[in-house]
Amino acid sequence: MTDITVLNSKFEKASDLKTSLALDTDKINETVVHQVVKATLAGRRQGNACTKNRSKVRGGGAKPFKQKGTGRARQGSTRSPLMVGGGTVFGPTTRSYEQKLNKKMVKNAIHSVLADKFQAGKLTVVEELTSTGKTKEMFETLNSRNLLPGLVVTTSRDSKALLAARNLKNAKAMSVEGFSVYEAVKFENLIIEKEALNKLLERLV
DSSP: OEEEEEEOTTSOEEEEEEESSOOOGGGOOHHHHHHHHHHHHHHTOOOOOOOOOTTTSSOOOSOSSOSSSSSSOOOSOTTSTTSTTOOOSSOOOOOOOOOOOOHHHHHHHHHHHHHHHHHHTOEEEESOOOOOSOHHHHHHHHHTTTOOSEEEEESOTTOHHHHHHTTOTTEEEEEGGGOOHHHHHHSSEEEEEHHHHHHHHHHHO
């Protein structure tokens, strides 16, 4: 059982959130977090560099010149890698860099990140992030409480807090549906709405 302090919209203590999920130091698995982060970065690689080999280059059906009498090496196709305009040998081809991650591994990584932020005092839970949608106001709110750099996680994709925080230089904003272990590790502070945290904890059960 873990008690997490919940703040109101003015960042004053409002209540405590009790969760059966233990956020202890011994629950932090750095190896799994590292693997999930690597897989996330690998999945972002485009992998769309592509060259044509001799089978993909158009043309080359006719023999470029006769077999004998020219003094040149014999050639059977103009698309040969030895010819100008021919195919490329062992060039890069389109590929996917995605790495397979088991659901249990991702859950373990999320659990580890939450435990790490909680133990470090970098987990800030707010009942609701109220905002007018202005980036300047959101910056002043977070900066005055030393919550930058930080990752802002909202319950809804239509939240104005999401709109206000996404242009901050030292912050990242996302809804809980798109929660990323990599982004949570990248930023020092984690600012999350209470309902969003509940949804995240439900995934870990």
